Amino acid sequence: MSTVRVHNFAISLDGYGAGADQSLDRPFGHADGRLMGWFAATATFRAMQGASGGTTGVDDEFARAWGPDIGVEIMGRNKFGPQRGPWPDDGWTGWWGQEPPFHTPVFVLTHHPREPLEMAGGTIFHFVDATPAEALELARQAAPGRDVRIGGGVETVREFLLADLVDHLRVVEVPIVLGRGERLWDGLEGIEERFAVETVASPSGVVHRTFSRVAR
Amino acid sequence: MSTVRVHNFAISLDGYGAGADQSLDRPFGHADGRLMGWFAATATFRAMQGASGGTTGVDDEFARAWGPDIGVEIMGRNKFGPQRGPWPDDGWTGWWGQEPPFHTPVFVLTHHPREPLEMAGGTIFHFVDATPAEALELARQAAPGRDVRIGGGVETVREFLLADLVDHLRVVEVPIVLGRGERLWDGLEGIEERFAVETVASPSGVVHRTFSRVAR
Numbered sequence: 001m002s003t004v005r006v007h008n009f010a011i012s013l014d015g016y017g018a019g020a021d022q023s024l025d026r027p028f029g030h031a032d033g034r035l036m037g038w039f040a041a042t043a044t045f046r047a048m049q050g051a052s053g054g055t056t057g058v059d060d061e062f063a064r065a066w067g068p069d070i071g072v073e074i075m076g077r078n079k080f081g082p083q084r085g086p087w088p089d090d091g092w093t094g095w096w097g098q099e100p101p102f103h104t105p106v107f108v109l110t111h112h113p114r115e116p117l118e119m120a121g122g123t124i125f126h127f128v129d130a131t132p133a134e135a136l137e138l139a140r141q142a143a144p145g146r147d148v149r150i151g152g153g154v155e156t157v158r159e160f161l162l163a164d165l166v167d168h169l170r171v172v173e174v175p176i177v178l179g180r181g182e183r184l185w186d187g188l189e190g191i192e193e194r195f196a197v198e199t200v201a202s203p204s205g206v207v208h209r210t211f212s213r214v215a216r
Numbered sequence: 217m218s219t220v221r222v223h224n225f226a227i228s229l230d231g232y233g234a235g236a237d238q239s240l241d242r243p244f245g246h247a248d249g250r251l252m253g254w255f256a257a258t259a260t261f262r263a264m265q266g267a268s269g270g271t272t273g274v275d276d277e278f279a280r281a282w283g284p285d286i287g288v289e290i291m292g293r294n295k296f297g298p299q300r301g302p303w304p305d306d307g308w309t310g311w312w313g314q315e316p317p318f319h320t321p322v323f324v325l326t327h328h329p330r331e332p333l334e335m336a337g338g339t340i341f342h343f344v345d346a347t348p349a350e351a352l353e354l355a356r357q358a359a360p361g362r363d364v365r366i367g368g369g370v371e372t373v374r375e376f377l378l379a380d381l382v383d384h385l386r387v388v389e390v391p392i393v394l395g396r397g398e399r400l401w402d403g404l405e406g407i408e409e410r411f412a413v414e415t416v417a418s419p420s421g422v423v424h425r426t427f428s429r430v431a432r
Binding site: 185 | 230391394401402406408417418421422423425
C-alpha cells in the first residue's frame, strides 16, 4: 500500500505553519521567508531553481526526501493561491511559474471546482471539492502504487491528521515566535499516541521531527 | 551584574507550559507527568529525592544547571499551590514537603501578601504583591551578587519575558500535543530577535533550546 507523507512542513515555536495576512506578494503572510529559510538555503532547493551551491547537511537530507516515490500531491487552495471564494478571471496558475516543481498530478481542494490546469513539466492541477478521504482516493487512482504527498497548507495538513490519514509527517520547528497565523496542532490533542517520533537538531537552528504512524 | 535565568521550562509542541485543570493532586493539570518525564528520569532529580540512579546524559546536564550560582527564586502563586483568591487556612506549604529543594529565599508573586513561611533546609517563602521589576529588585536585595531564577509557572515566565527581564531562558520542547492549558509564547511575537538561540536534541525525544539575550 502506498503511504501518505508530509514533508518539510515548517512551524514556529508557537505552532504556526503560516503567518497572518496572506496575499499575492506574501504566500506565508507576515512570516515571509522566515519559516522556510532553512529550506531555501539547501542544495535541493537551489537545484530546483536551476542554481548550484547550497547547504548539504541534515537540512538538505530532509529537504530532498520530499520527492522520491511520490506520484501525486494533494494541496489546499490556500497553498495554490491567495484567492478566496469563486475564482476570479486573473490568469493565476500558482506561485511556481510556468514549470512547477511537482511534475505530477496535483489535487487542489476547493469548494469551487474548475477545469484542470496543465503546466509544463508534467504538473496538472485538478480542482476538486472533496473530503480528505475522497481526495486521497482520487489521488491514489491518479498514481497507482505511488506515495501521496500532502503539500499543505496548514488547514489541509491538519484535516488529514484529524482524519488519521497520514503515515509519515515531517515537521520542522523553526526558532521564531510568529504570534499570529494558522496553527498546525489545534484540535490534535494527544496525537503523539498515534505516532513514533524521532528528533534531529540541525546546526541551522531548526529541529526535524519525524512522526511515523504506529501499526494499527 | 547577576543574571536572571529560567531553567528546565518544559512546553508541549503546541506551546503549553502547563495543562488545564490544575488541582491539589495535579500541579501540571491534565498534562500530569508528561511535560517533566525527561526531568524525573535524570540523576539530578533522583538525587533531589534522595534516590540513586537516573540518566546521566544531555538531559541531566541541563537539569543540573538549575542550581549553581542561584541565590534566590521568584515564582508565581500557581507554582506554589492550586489555591486562588484569599489564602484558605489549609496549612498548605507548597508541593515540595517539609524540605523544599530551593534552599534559598523564594519570592511568591500573589495579590494576597501574607507572612513569610520558613521551611527546613534554608527555603523561606516570601509572599509579595509586586510587578516583575519590583520582585526582581527584592530578589537581588535578598541575594546580592547571586543569580535569580524565575521558577515559573507559565504566566510568571511570560510576564518576565514581556518585561524583557530574562537573560537566559532554557526551554525544553516535549513531543506531545496538550491541546489545552497555558501557553508560554502568547504575546511574545518576535522575541527571538532579542536572543541568540542554541538547540540540542536529546535521545529522550525532548529538545533543549537555550535563549541567551544579546547585548543591548
